[in-house]
Amino acid sequence: MRDSFLGKRIRGGGYAIKGAWLLLRHEASIQVQFGIAIIVTISGIYFEITKTEWLFQFTAIGMVMAAEGLNSAIEALADFVHPDLHSKIGHIKDVAAGGVFFAALIAVIIGGFIYLPYIF
Numbered sequence: 498m499r500d501s502f503l504g505k506r507i508r509g510g511g512y513a514i515k516g517a518w519l520l521l522r523h524e525a526s527i528q529v530q531f532g533i534a535i536i537v538t539i540s541g542i543y544f545e546i547t548k549t550e551w552l553f554q555f556t557a558i559g560m561v562m563a564a565e566g567l568n569s570a571i572e573a574l575a576d577f578v579h580p581d582l583h584s585k586i587g588h589i590k591d592v593a594a595g596g597v598f599f600a601a602l603i604a605v606i607i608g609g610f611i612y613l614p615y616i617f
């Protein structure tokens with residue numbers, strides 16, 4: 498069972514859950530995004546948003562959390578491979594952060610489309 502196809506998939510899922518827990522415990526950027534996810538979830542309940550709006554909201558939350566998690570992994574890898582200052586490392590980290598920026602920008606636009614009509 499341990500080395501079977503299913504056993505490997507289950508173990509992979511376990512590592513992924515461990516990684517998600519590590520992100521939530523140690524990464525400030527993920528903690529901030531998780532806090533925002535809780536606030537918008539409470540807002541969704543408060544404003545009784547529609548099923549379609551929930552789908553867009555959860556998609557946006559997942560997109561930003563995934564981007565932040567991958568950015569944290571790239572930062573950690575870069576620091577491990579080259580702990581000293583280097584323009585290439587700076588470029589790699591900036592590009593990874595740029596990916597998070599795209600995800601966050603789209604999430605803010607989705608949030609605006611959902612909540613501005615409820616608020617104004």
Ligand SMILES: Nc1ncnc2c1ncn2[C@@H]1O[C@H](COP(=O)(O)OP(=O)(O)OP(=O)(O)O)[C@@H](O)[C@H]1O
Nearest residue numbers: 526572579580581582583584586587588590591594
């Ligand atoms: N080793 C390095 N060499 C050159 N520039 C770096 C290096 N490390 C960081 N930088 C620059 O500093 C910026 C911030 O990097 P840093 O690793 O501190 O990210 P951060 O978003 O502040 O993450 P965290 O708060 O999780 O440490 C990078 O985007 C890059 O421009």
